[in-house]
Amino acid sequence: MALSDISHRPKFLREGNVYLPHPAVIEKIVIETADTKTFHFNFKDEKLREEFTFQSGQFCLLSVLGIGEATFCISSSPTRRDHLECSIKEVGRLTRALHRLGVGAEIGFRGPYGNSFPLDFLKGKNLVFVGGGIGLAPLRSLIWNVIDNRQEYGRIDIIYGARTPADLCFSYDLEAWQQDKTVNMVTTVDRGDEAWKGRVGLVPVVLEEVVPSPDNSVAIVCGPPIMIRFTFPALEKLGFSPEQMLTTLEKRMKCGIGKCGRCNIGNIYVCRDGPVFSYAEISSFISSEY
Secondary structure: OOHHHHHHOOOOOOOOOOOOOEEEEEEEEEEEEOOEEEEEEEEOOHHHHHHOOOOOOOEEEEEEOOOEEEEEEOOOOOOOOOOEEEEEEOOOHHHHHHHHOOOOOEEEEEEEEOOOOOHHHHOOOEEEEEEEHHHHHHHHHHHHHHHOOHHHOOOEEEEEEEOOHHHOOOHHHHHHHHHOOOEEEEEEEOOOOOOOOOEEOOHHHHHHHHOOOOOOEEEEEEOOHHHHHHHHHHHHHOOOOHHHEEEEOOOOOOOOOOOOOOOEEOOEEHHHHOOEEEHHHHOOOHHHHO
16 A cells, blocks of 8 residues: 555445434553543443444544534554543643533543554564654553564564653553564753753654664654654655654644644644655645644
8 A cells, every 4th residue: 555545545435424422431541640640430331332433543533512612633542442541731621621620520532633653564674763842642542552462563662751750651651562572762851950960962863873774664653743843854864764753743633623723734624634644745835834
């Protein structure tokens, strides 16, 4: 499958009213950083809980009754079906409302929406994951998906960074990947503190220091827009072609199905045509619009 076909892969919407949220209950809350939490939840409908499927890279809309709804990536892996996870940074009215909820609270869920990471294309290849901050959320869905099917993939490099040690998310995952002998895990921060003994440096700079080989490889990138913008040129410098680079974008998405027009970048709509794109698909306008 050509990477240019990613945006045109079938969407995996559930049958019925796509605007109707399904009630779900929060079962666990993990505090990632001072402003980011990961919510573990399950559908109230046991039949839906058993039948629901999604693919790494797809997103959903979560709602709080009386407040509204917003789009979030599904940060758990479809290989681990006992619950769903969304990692949420507190940035506005709805996310503040979500952060105030506790275990046992009910939320609304609709989805999954969008395309997904092209697993068939990735199989047999070396994978380079490059993440920054909360941008690790969609990548971890794919990383655990790959690790749970480890025999189907080649070398795995994970390069992850944040502004400070306190901004590093998913510390439990970072530790697990660090201990996994089949994974090359590199963690960095822009600014260290007195307790930080690890690497210090911007993610694109550290990427060039790690020097992953482009041979039979695909790089998957997600993070703040400024990080994405400088990571692609770093990968090109290392020999990666635009077709060998994937990213997942979540720009101003609202309705989730391409009707409101808020998530357009150039002539594409992130929720309808993505959120997963190759750099070849978006390179002509990503620097000016994202």
